[in-house]
Amino acid sequence: MSSPAHSPEPVERAKNRAEQEQIDATAKWPVLAFLGSGLFWLFVGGVMQLAASIQTHSPGFLAACEWFTHGRLAPAAQNALVYGWGFNAAFAVGLWLMARLSAAALRHGGWLLVAGKFWNVGVLLGVGGILGGWSASYELLEFPRFVVLLLLASYALIGVWMVTTFSVRNTENVYASQWYLFAAAFFFPWLYSIAQVMLFKAPVAGTLQAIVNAWYVDGIYALWFIPLGLAVAYYFLPKLLGRPINLYYTAALGFWWLIAVGVLLSGIRLINAPVPVWVPTLGIAASLLLVLPLIVIGLNLLGTLGRDFGKALASPTLSFVSLSVLSFLLWGGLTIVTSMRGVAAGFQFTLGPSGLDWLALYGCFSLAAFGAANFIVPRLTGREWASPALLKAQFWAAALGLGLFTVASLVGGFGQGALLNNPAITSGELSAALAPWLAARSVALMLLLVSHLAFLLNLVWAVCPINSGKARAAAFAPPPDLKPAAEARS
Amino acid sequence: MKNGLLIFLGLFVLAALSWAVVLLAPHRQYGALAPAVDPLDGLQHPYGTSGLANQGRLVYQDLGCVTCHTQQVRHGSADLDRRWGTRPSYARDYVKDGRVFLGSSRLGPDLRNVGARLGDTATPAEYAEWFHKLLYAPGSVGAHKPAHAFLYEVRPIRPGQASAKALHLSGSAAPAAGHEVVPTHRAEALVAYLASLKDTYEYPVEAQVNAPAGKKEGGH
Numbered sequence: 001m002s003s004p005a006h007s008p009e010p011v012e013r014a015k016n017r018a019e020q021e022q023i024d025a026t027a028k029w030p031v032l033a034f035l036g037s038g039l040f041w042l043f044v045g046g047v048m049q050l051a052a053s054i055q056t057h058s059p060g061f062l063a064a065c066e067w068f069t070h071g072r073l074a075p076a077a078q079n080a081l082v083y084g085w086g087f088n089a090a091f092a093v094g095l096w097l098m099a100r101l102s103a104a105a106l107r108h109g110g111w112l113l114v115a116g117k118f119w120n121v122g123v124l125l126g127v128g129g130i131l132g133g134w135s136a137s138y139e140l141l142e143f144p145r146f147v148v149l150l151l152l153a154s155y156a157l158i159g160v161w162m163v164t165t166f167s168v169r170n171t172e173n174v175y176a177s178q179w180y181l182f183a184a185a186f187f188f189p190w191l192y193s194i195a196q197v198m199l200f201k202a203p204v205a206g207t208l209q210a211i212v213n214a215w216y217v218d219g220i221y222a223l224w225f226i227p228l229g230l231a232v233a234y235y236f237l238p239k240l241l242g243r244p245i246n247l248y249y250t251a252a253l254g255f256w257w258l259i260a261v262g263v264l265l266s267g268i269r270l271i272n273a274p275v276p277v278w279v280p281t282l283g284i285a286a287s288l289l290l291v292l293p294l295i296v297i298g299l300n301l302l303g304t305l306g307r308d309f310g311k312a313l314a315s316p317t318l319s320f321v322s323l324s325v326l327s328f329l330l331w332g333g334l335t336i337v338t339s340m341r342g343v344a345a346g347f348q349f350t351l352g353p354s355g356l357d358w359l360a361l362y363g364c365f366s367l368a369a370f371g372a373a374n375f376i377v378p379r380l381t382g383r384e385w386a387s388p389a390l391l392k393a394q395f396w397a398a399a400l401g402l403g404l405f406t407v408a409s410l411v412g413g414f415g416q417g418a419l420l421n422n423p424a425i426t427s428g429e430l431s432a433a434l435a436p437w438l439a440a441r442s443v444a445l446m447l448l449l450v451s452h453l454a455f456l457l458n459l460v461w462a463v464c465p466i467n468s469g470k471a472r473a474a475a476f477a478p479p480p481d482l483k484p485a486a487e488a489r490s
Numbered sequence: 491m492k493n494g495l496l497i498f499l500g501l502f503v504l505a506a507l508s509w510a511v512v513l514l515a516p517h518r519q520y521g522a523l524a525p526a527v528d529p530l531d532g533l534q535h536p537y538g539t540s541g542l543a544n545q546g547r548l549v550y551q552d553l554g555c556v557t558c559h560t561q562q563v564r565h566g567s568a569d570l571d572r573r574w575g576t577r578p579s580y581a582r583d584y585v586k587d588g589r590v591f592l593g594s595s596r597l598g599p600d601l602r603n604v605g606a607r608l609g610d611t612a613t614p615a616e617y618a619e620w621f622h623k624l625l626y627a628p629g630s631v632g633a634h635k636p637a638h639a640f641l642y643e644v645r646p647i648r649p650g651q652a653s654a655k656a657l658h659l660s661g662s663a664a665p666a667a668g669h670e671v672v673p674t675h676r677a678e679a680l681v682a683y684l685a686s687l688k689d690t691y692e693y694p695v696e697a698q699v700n701a702p703a704g705k706k707e708g709g710h
Contacts, residue, residue, distance in 0.1 A: 059628075059637075060636070064637075069640075070558065072553065133552040142554075174492050174497070205585055206520075206584040207590055210590060210592040212513060263504050263505065264511065266512055273562055274583065353595075421568040423573075427598075427633070
């Protein structure tokens with residue numbers, strides 16, 4: 001077991017804990033507000049996603065209402081999930097993590113609350129705008145132009161505190177999670193403003209628009225959501241398991257290589273498209289280079305987890321984080337395989353690519369955010385989660401739902417691709433063959449809604465003062481002491 | 491890595507590289523691509539669409555048709571065998587398009603040449619009727635897709651003033667007796683846009699570049 005040399009003195013530990021409590025206190029309201037808004041969108045977006053998915057196998061569903069025609073509902077749902085849930089959750093987890101790791105208080109919480117309100121008003125107007133018929137019809141940039149400045153300005157007011165907290169850090173070292181958080185905070189405004197200029201302000205002509213759009217979509221997944229998911233994993237795995245990251249000295253290599261691949265990857269969305277052929281070729285070459293960061297990050301994170309699956313499953317944080325790491329590795333591996341021209345010809349334009357995007361947004365990022373939230377909320381409110389059963393339901397419904405969605409998208413996608421490439425198959429036969437997979441995706445989305453409902457109930461129970469007399473005050477066990485990897489294995 | 495400034499600079503270089511390589515380079519390569527002028531008759535190809543079809547493109551955009559339909563015929567694929575086009579799509583086909591809807595999902599068929607789907611023998615009126623039926627009651631032409639009945643007005647026929655534009659529907663799609671189904675302006679614009687979707691012109695330059703290599707002289 002641990003030797004005294006590696007455990008901090010009790011006095012120091014108490015001091016650390018007091019400092020953490022001070023930092024958490026400054027982060028409490030902004031983080032809870034972002035998380036609450038995120039959950040609202042997770043729920044609204046999830047219901048819309050489910051309805052849109054039902055429409056794919058029962059086209060008559062809600063078809064009579066123009067606002068809910070599939071072409072509007074599906075992008076509105078995706079945007080609600082990305083900008084409503086994804087960004088709010090990223091702000092909540094990112095700000096908290098950055099404050100903790102920089103050992104600095106989160107300053108100007110009032111500004112964050114105001115900016116967060118404006119961000120959510122922007123998302124609301126954007127989603128409503130898509131449903132009302134003002135969609136711009138570029139993937140993930142469908143929001144009408146009148147919300148763009150609102151979103152950028154609110155992002156600036158939120159992101160600046162993430163960066164400020166980092167630059168006033170009271171720590172000497174900069175930890176891996178901070179690199180990833182900083183990279184994500186840096187890349188989003190870059191991607192968003194350039195895409196806006198090149199598509200709307202000074203629009204490029206012809207299929208260049210598709211290149212800009214693919215570059216943005218790739219960036220949102222590979223340079224915003226995935227780094228955020230990894231930041232969470234790099235923080236919680238060593239902290240809760242009590243051992244340092246396996247082969248930590250390689251983590252920087254994995255980071256830079258992953259970002260370098262991410263910025264060049266977008267061409268894989270344009271294979272066989274009417275664009276210069278070097279554009280997809282560059283993307284395919286970049287995707288092959290994903291092998292290295294996958295190995296490095298896999299060794300770092302799975303190596304830290306080791307064989308502690310039982311321990312991971314028992315923890316409401318580690319269970320989600322481990323699944324998020326697996327999703328990331330699966331996303332990377334599948335991205336490489338499906339980018340090969342031969343495979344892509346039977347995979348593109350099917351359900352498959354949306355399954356991969358889902359692995360990045362839901363698998364890598366959202367699961368990590370759930371795991372982090374399960375750790376953060378009790379520390380901010382000072383109250384333990386009310387129901388362990390709901391925590392279990394939240395995890396298993398999410399895991400099953402994500403698994404079913406991925407399998408249905410991939411298997412159904414490859415089947416769809418084979419039929420699409422067979423000219424003897426009519427579109428009627430195609431719809432019939434695809435229906436079971438589309439229905440499976442609807443079931444998967446229902447499971448995810450169950451998971452989100454469990455989370456929401458638990459959160460409302462923990463945060464709202466109703467019943468507070470009975471709620472258990474949280475008694476936090478100190479994190480396990482950090483032991484050298486070799487010793488921890490024994 | 492301890493130096494925040496170095497991390498920032500590294501990310502900045504990568505972001506600049508990404509923009510320069512992925513966006514700026516193709517823009518320099520073919521950002522100024524112009525329609526081709528036919529050497530024989532001096533006409534431009536593509537020559538752009540009519541005003542009504544341009545309005546229809548906005549309807550296509552606002553209804554999110556791109557969610558389930560691509561507009562690109564792939565080179566050397568089954569797309570040609572499916573008769574989704576007589577030739578692959580070229581970048582030049584899109585230069586007059588305004589907003590480009592390449593799309594990324596084929597839950598429905600490709601629409602790049604849907605304006606030629608019924609063949610050359612069908613008249614424009616037959617095309618319009620087919621598109622209107624596809625939108626109002628997809629089942630009546632054997633399609634499995636959401637109906638867009640909200641683009642049509644079902645109204646009682648005024649005595650002696652039946653609309654010339656009313657759809658000729660039969661079976662379960664037909665309106666109640668004494669009623670007629672009339673397309674709104676948006677439906678007519680959308681149909682004009684769909685009917686305009688056909689890339690039939692063979693550009694001399696592209697055809698040459700993309701033609702299969704001929705047999706080498708003296709080859710075996």
